[in-house]
Amino acid sequence: MNDFLVFVSKPQLPAGVKIIDFHLVSSPSAGGALRQGIKQRLMSGKVFCVGDSFELGPLDDGRERVRFWRTLVQGCYEESVEPLWSPGLDEADRDPDDSFAVWRSLRKRLEQDKPARLLIWASGSGSDYVFLRMACHWLGMCQVPLVHVPVPARDGYHAVAVHEEDGLAACLPNAVVLSPMVIDAWAQEFLSIAARPSQLRECNEAGELVYRDVSVHDHLLLNACGPEWLAAARVVGQAMGNCDPRNSLGDVFLSSRLQHLIATGLVEANGPQVSLRSFRVRCTAAS
Incomplete structure (x- = not known):
């Protein structure tokens, strides 16, 4: 698979064209760290957060996914809690009852703004494994280069959010442009993952996705x-x-x-x- 990956720090653009990066993350806390990095001029662009956690729940139906999370929230918080996804997109067609609406909104935004590249920040966790492949499924047909920014573990913890702004900026030189072949393969893999009935997904030490019963922990x-x-x-x-x-x-x-x-x-x-x-x-x- 690595034969079809290209390591780059910047896309090849005509002289005088300004690079505009879109940064995509799954968790709000990771999105906040990236926004701080942009404010500190450690990186540039705009940040979008899907606000979801993909190690849990159904992946084949956006409305069923919202119902799943709303059921889980009961008994955890006394106050009313909104669904996890809160991307902050301006599109009027967002649907709070459909977790996939954020992906449709982002796809529309990419087609309208045509950024130089979409940087997908993902760690070695099971959630980010699925997130990266889900992004290929939803966004692979957009005429925008998809770039994976691999985020290493920090103190043993695998999550984009455990890094501060300077640590995230240090990941950018390792950004990987995904070839059409890889995008298609990962998009197909996501469909296979979504078709599985298992509700809990994790990565093992080898970086492979494994399926667990929800009672395992x-x-x-x-x-x-x-x-x-x-x-x-x-x-x-x-x-x-x-x-x-x-x-x-x-x-x-x-x-x-x-x-x-x-x-x-x-x-x-x-x-x-x-x-x-x-x-x-x-x-x-x-x-």
């Missing part, structure tokens, strides 16, 4: 519980801290798994389960 929550009452938020926070640094687990997902452990009798709850801060938990004798 329940032991992190059970280990964080004890015979004494503990705040549910504390239990979820400890589980987050003990997860695989290559494949971070969010509080929304772990909250949903804690609700499952309560429903199955492995964990006991004390207090109204309207948010992680409203009740306490402890292990039952069955666990």
Whole structure:
């Protein structure tokens, strides 16, 4: 596959043409770091964030994906929470009930603005593995060069958001222009991933995508519980801290798994389960 990748720092443009980069990331925190880098003149261009986390949930239906996340959020936050995707695009055709609307809006924006290149920032996590291939699926037909900016781990953690602005700027010399053959192959791979029924996807140490049952990390929550009452938020926070640094687990997902452990009798709850801060938990004798 590497035979079809070209390492570049800038696209070849006619003399006098200004380079305009579009930067694409999946998480809002990573998008914020890139915007700070642009303000500090460490890089240039505009930043777009799809605001999604692709290790979880269905990938073949945008509306079903929104329903999936809204179900997971229940019991995690007391206040009303908007869906994860909040790209900040100006198009009027955005649909809060369809997670794929952001991709259609971005595709329209690329066709209108015709930037010199689209830089896709992706780490070695399972979420970013899917994100990179999903971008090829949705944006591969746009007449804009797609460029992968590989982001290395920091202190063992694989995520674009763990880097500060200068660390992200240091990744740019390793940017890789994706050839049409690679774009097509990765777009097809995304369709294969989306067709799988598995709801949890992670990368192993070899960088390969593997499919997990959603219960595979329940032991992190059970280990964080004890015979004494503990705040549910504390239990979820400890589980987050003990997860695989290559494949971070969010509080929304772990909250949903804690609700499952309560429903199955492995964990006991004390207090109204309207948010992680409203009740306490402890292990039952069955666990």
